[in-house]
Amino acid sequence: MDKQRRNFLKIASVTALAGIGAPALIRLSSTAALASEHAAAANPVAKPAKGAHGEAASTGIRLGMVIDMRKFVDDPKLLDKAINACNLVHNIPQIDNRKSEIKWIWKAPFENVFPEQSQSHSAHNVENFPFAVLCNHCDDPPCVRACPTQATFKVKGNGIIAMDFHRCIGCRFCMAACPYGARSFNWEDPRPYIKKYNPDFPSRMRGVVEKCNFCGERLALGQEPACVEACKGTGALIFGDLNDARSEIRQVLDKEFTIQRNASLGTKPSVFYIV
Amino acid sequence: MYNKGTIIPGLVIFVLLVTSPIWLNGLKAATPPKPELPPGGEKKCVMPKEYMRDNHMKLLDDWRDSVLRDEERVLVTVEGKTYRKGLQMACMQCHSNKEKFCDTCHTYADVNPYCWDCHLTPKEAASKEDTH
Ligand code: SF4
Numbered sequence: 001m002d003k004q005r006r007n008f009l010k011i012a013s014v015t016a017l018a019g020i021g022a023p024a025l026i027r028l029s030s031t032a033a034l035a036s037e038h039a040a041a042a043n044p045v046a047k048p049a050k051g052a053h054g055e056a057a058s059t060g061i062r063l064g065m066v067i068d069m070r071k072f073v074d075d076p077k078l079l080d081k082a083i084n085a086c087n088l089v090h091n092i093p094q095i096d097n098r099k100s101e102i103k104w105i106w107k108a109p110f111e112n113v114f115p116e117q118s119q120s121h122s123a124h125n126v127e128n129f130p131f132a133v134l135c136n137h138c139d140d141p142p143c144v145r146a147c148p149t150q151a152t153f154k155v156k157g158n159g160i161i162a163m164d165f166h167r168c169i170g171c172r173f174c175m176a177a178c179p180y181g182a183r184s185f186n187w188e189d190p191r192p193y194i195k196k197y198n199p200d201f202p203s204r205m206r207g208v209v210e211k212c213n214f215c216g217e218r219l220a221l222g223q224e225p226a227c228v229e230a231c232k233g234t235g236a237l238i239f240g241d242l243n244d245a246r247s248e249i250r251q252v253l254d255k256e257f258t259i260q261r262n263a264s265l266g267t268k269p270s271v272f273y274i275v
Numbered sequence: 276m277y278n279k280g281t282i283i284p285g286l287v288i289f290v291l292l293v294t295s296p297i298w299l300n301g302l303k304a305a306t307p308p309k310p311e312l313p314p315g316g317e318k319k320c321v322m323p324k325e326y327m328r329d330n331h332m333k334l335l336d337d338w339r340d341s342v343l344r345d346e347e348r349v350l351v352t353v354e355g356k357t358y359r360k361g362l363q364m365a366c367m368q369c370h371s372n373k374e375k376f377c378d379t380c381h382t383y384a385d386v387n388p389y390c391w392d393c394h395l396t397p398k399e400a401a402s403k404e405d406t407h
């Protein structure tokens with residue numbers, strides 16, 4: 001009996017060792033392979049660096065927005081108009097509660113939007129007027145990297161950071177990853193808080209994250225984003241392809257001095273502000 | 276065999292228990308569902324009826340992926356009328372009564388798809404009519 005047990009223990013420990021060792025061996029060999037792959041893949045795309053903060057230009061269409069705060073200061077009702085247009089089009093619930101509120105485009109004070117900028121002796125406009133904030137549709141979006149289900153992803157054709165609500169499991173990794181607070185979580189069933197339905201768009205359900213989608217569904221129909229349409233004629237929101245040198249947005253960017261939210265993070269926001 | 280007296284009646288009871296749904300319901304099966312035809316009188320669907328019966332869920336999944344992920348929001352045209360791909364945009368334009376269409380079979384088959392947790396039925400949408 002004793003002898004048998006000793007044999008059993010020997011065999012068991014050898015098997016266990018082999019079991020523990022095998023994955024390590026596999027990992028070792030595969031990292032070597034991966035590393036060489038990476039090196040090979042990295043070389044052809046390596047470009048001369050443009051400078052510490054220069055953006056490596058992405059190719060293809062990259063949709064972006066310029067927010068001209070001067071225009072919103074001129075017309076204090078304009079921003080509400082833009083926000084309401086978005087709320088209506090996307091069936092966004094109006095929850096009066098900081099924890100549960102859902103925001104796609106909203107107002108925030110300058111010091112919250114640009115915490116890294118100097119706050120002392122700011123101009124009146126900057127101190128007294130709320131800024132328009134929305135998802136930056138970053139060219140290098142941390143939210144996409146964090147999402148375990150690819151529920152949030154970059155649309156290849158236009159650079160929009162979109163969401164497939166069907167796939168969202170509500171883990172909120174993306175909310176932790178987004179440095180701009182651009183995402184909201186549905187803590188409760190949003191439907192009772194939706195005032196009017198747009199029958200062309202779904203609502204969301206409890207447990208799903210949502211954010212601005214640059215009106216992908218409207219662009220597909222040849223329409224402008226709802227907020228841009230609401231500001232039509234004022235030039236307050238300029239929308240277009242950042243990679244097209246002849247686009248209106250590029251003309252504005254070439255002419256005006258603009259800032260991005262915390263550009264030093266390297267997320268490459270596609271939303272620019274004229275203060 | 277030992278304990279014949281207990282085992283055989285026990286087996287009989289077991290078999291009867293396991294097959295009880297057949298004896299209880301078998302002869303009065305629920306009437307098969309009759310989903311409502313489009314109230315607007317449309318005759319043709321985006322796919323043949325037989326295909327839709329078996330695969331509408333697959334088609335909806337494919338539409339979802341192509342619209343959201345591949346930006347292929349192309350329109351579907353049926354008998355000269357165009358629809359945007361989607362449950363709310365296309366299907367419900369003809370099958371406008373979810374309760375009389377979707378629910379009939381889903382209840383019969385005891386499946387609970389969660390489409391309507393987010394998608395608006397025409398009835399739900401009309402309950403808070405948007406006027407913009
Ligand atoms: S602003 Fe936030 S949510 Fe939007 S793309 Fe950038 S990281 Fe993602």
Ligand code: SF4
Nearest residue numbers: 147168169171172174
């Ligand atoms: S909450 Fe949803 S979108 Fe965000 S990371 Fe998790 S699965 Fe992705």
